[in-house]
Amino acid sequence: MKQKIEVASSRPYSIYLGAALEDLGAYLEKELGGSEHLLIVTHPSVKEIYLERLLKGLNAFKCDVLVVPVGEEEKSLERLSILTAEAVACAADRHSVVLALGGGVIGDLAGFFASVYMRGIRFVQIPTTLLAQVDSSIGGKTAVNHPSGKNLLGAFYPPLVVWTDFSTLQTLPWEEVQNGLAETVKHAILGDPDLFSFLETHHREILDRVPEVYEELATRSLQVKVKVVVEDEKEKGQRMLLNLGHSFGHALETEAVYQGISHGQGVSIGIIAATYLAEARGLITSAEVSRILNLVNSLGLPIDIQGKDPEVLLHLMEADKKNQNRHKVLILPDKIGHAIVVRDAHDEEILQAWHKVIK
Ligand SMILES: NC(=O)c1ccc[n+]([C@@H]2O[C@H](COP(=O)([O-])OP(=O)(O)OC[C@H]3O[C@@H](n4cnc5c(N)ncnc54)[C@H](O)[C@@H]3O)[C@@H](O)[C@H]2O)c1
Structure with a gap:
C-alpha cells in the first residue's frame, strides 16, 4: 500500500492508492467481518484479466459476478433492471456489498444500482481505467443515462472505499x-x-x-x-x-x-x-x-x-x-x-x- 487519502463528505471514505487487487479481501474482512455477500459488477474484458486476482483475496466471502456488456449505452434503466433481477436471483439482501470493478461506466452504473437496491446497499469502487482512477471513482456521483439526457438519473452516493490498483493501467488501450x-x-x-x-x-x-x-x-x-x-x-x-x-x-x-x-x-x-x-x-x-x-x-x-x-x-x-x-x-x-x-x-x-x- 502506497498511500491512503481520507475524503471528508456526508459519508466520509478512504481512497487507497497502490492497493493490490489481491489485498482488498483482507481489508474487507477487517472492516466488514468477512461474512458478507459480495456482488462484483464488471465488464467482460476486465473480468477476463482481473477477476482472478481480486477473488484470490475474497475466499471468506460469498461472491457473485454480474457481467455488463461494454458501452456507454449500458448505463441505462434497462441495465439497472437486469442487475436488479440478477441480484435477486443470487439472493442479494440489504447486507450485500457491490464491488464495482472497472472504468467509469461500471462505477457510475454499479454505484447507482447500489444506491437504490433495497433503498441502498454499500459499495466499493475498484477503478481500472485512468479516467476512473483520477476522476469518476471520486466524489460520490453515480448515474445512469436516459434518452432525454446523459447522467440524468443519479445520486450522490459515496462508496465505502475506493481501492485503486495502478497496475491495472498496464492493459488499458x-x-x-x-x-x-x-x-x-x-x-x-x-x-x-x-x-x-x-x-x-x-x-x-x-x-x-x-x-x-x-x-x-x-x-x-x-x-x-x-x-x-x-x-x-x-x-x-x-x-x-x-x-x-x-x-x-x-x-x-x-x-x-x-x-x-x-x-x-x-x-x-x-x-x-x-x-x-x-x-x-x-x-x-x-x-x-x-x-x-x-x-x-x-x-x-x-x-x-x-x-x-x-x-x-x-x-x-x-x-x-x-x-x-x-x-x-x-x-x-x-x-x-x-x-x-x-x-x-x-x-x-x-x-x-x-x-x-x-x-
Ligand atoms: N461519476 C463521475 O463523477 C464521473 C466523472 C467522469 C466520468 N464519468 C463517467 O465515466 C464513464 C467513462 O468511463 P471510462 O472512461 O472509464 O470508460 P469505460 O468504463 O467505458 O471503460 C473503457 C473501456 O476500457 C475497458 N477497461 C477498463 N479497465 C480496463 C483495464 N484495466 N484494461 C483493459 N481494458 C479496461 C472497459 O471494459 C471499457 O471497454 C462515462 O459514463 C462518464 O459519464 C463519471
Missing part, C-alpha cells in the same frame, strides 16, 4: 488512457501548476507508458478532484470548475452522436477553446496559452478539429446542465493552476473560440 490524460490536464490547469509542469517534463515517459510516471500523475491528479469535491460535495459552486473544457467538449460529442470523437478528445479541444476564450478576454497570457497548447499536443491529444459548424456547436451548448436562466455558464482558466466560473460570456465570443479550434 491507449485511447482509454488518453481519456484519463485529458482529465488530468484539466485538473492541472484548474488546480495544480506543479502537476502541469510535471506533465510537461514527463510527456515522453507518458507516451512510453512508464508505470511510475502514471502513479505520480494519477496521484496528483486525483488529489485535485478530492480537494474540489471536499469543498463542494453537492456541486453548489466550486465543483463546477471540474467542467473545464466540458461545455465545449460535450457539444462536440453530442454533434458526433458520441461516435468518432472520444470523451478525451472532446475535453481536450474543449480545454483549448476555453483557453482561447480566456485569452480573448485578457484573463490569461499568450505565453500560458502556448504552454497549454504545447502540453495537450505533446500528449497526442487534439487541439483542433475539422469540418464542424460553429453555429451548430454553439446551439448544442444551450443544453449544458450548468447553464442558468438561459445564460451559458463557462469555466475558463485565468492562469495555469487556476480557473473561474464565467456567467456573462456572449455567443459572439464563444463562436470566435469555436472558430479558433475548427480548421
Whole structure:
C-alpha cells in the first residue's frame, strides 16, 4: 500500500492508492467481518484479466459476478433492471456489498444500482481505467443515462472505499488512457501548476507508458478532484470548475452522436477553446496559452478539429446542465493552476473560440 487519502463528505471514505487487487479481501474482512455477500459488477474484458486476482483475496466471502456488456449505452434503466433481477436471483439482501470493478461506466452504473437496491446497499469502487482512477471513482456521483439526457438519473452516493490498483493501467488501450490524460490536464490547469509542469517534463515517459510516471500523475491528479469535491460535495459552486473544457467538449460529442470523437478528445479541444476564450478576454497570457497548447499536443491529444459548424456547436451548448436562466455558464482558466466560473460570456465570443479550434 502506497498511500491512503481520507475524503471528508456526508459519508466520509478512504481512497487507497497502490492497493493490490489481491489485498482488498483482507481489508474487507477487517472492516466488514468477512461474512458478507459480495456482488462484483464488471465488464467482460476486465473480468477476463482481473477477476482472478481480486477473488484470490475474497475466499471468506460469498461472491457473485454480474457481467455488463461494454458501452456507454449500458448505463441505462434497462441495465439497472437486469442487475436488479440478477441480484435477486443470487439472493442479494440489504447486507450485500457491490464491488464495482472497472472504468467509469461500471462505477457510475454499479454505484447507482447500489444506491437504490433495497433503498441502498454499500459499495466499493475498484477503478481500472485512468479516467476512473483520477476522476469518476471520486466524489460520490453515480448515474445512469436516459434518452432525454446523459447522467440524468443519479445520486450522490459515496462508496465505502475506493481501492485503486495502478497496475491495472498496464492493459488499458491507449485511447482509454488518453481519456484519463485529458482529465488530468484539466485538473492541472484548474488546480495544480506543479502537476502541469510535471506533465510537461514527463510527456515522453507518458507516451512510453512508464508505470511510475502514471502513479505520480494519477496521484496528483486525483488529489485535485478530492480537494474540489471536499469543498463542494453537492456541486453548489466550486465543483463546477471540474467542467473545464466540458461545455465545449460535450457539444462536440453530442454533434458526433458520441461516435468518432472520444470523451478525451472532446475535453481536450474543449480545454483549448476555453483557453482561447480566456485569452480573448485578457484573463490569461499568450505565453500560458502556448504552454497549454504545447502540453495537450505533446500528449497526442487534439487541439483542433475539422469540418464542424460553429453555429451548430454553439446551439448544442444551450443544453449544458450548468447553464442558468438561459445564460451559458463557462469555466475558463485565468492562469495555469487556476480557473473561474464565467456567467456573462456572449455567443459572439464563444463562436470566435469555436472558430479558433475548427480548421
Ligand atoms: N461519476 C463521475 O463523477 C464521473 C466523472 C467522469 C466520468 N464519468 C463517467 O465515466 C464513464 C467513462 O468511463 P471510462 O472512461 O472509464 O470508460 P469505460 O468504463 O467505458 O471503460 C473503457 C473501456 O476500457 C475497458 N477497461 C477498463 N479497465 C480496463 C483495464 N484495466 N484494461 C483493459 N481494458 C479496461 C472497459 O471494459 C471499457 O471497454 C462515462 O459514463 C462518464 O459519464 C463519471
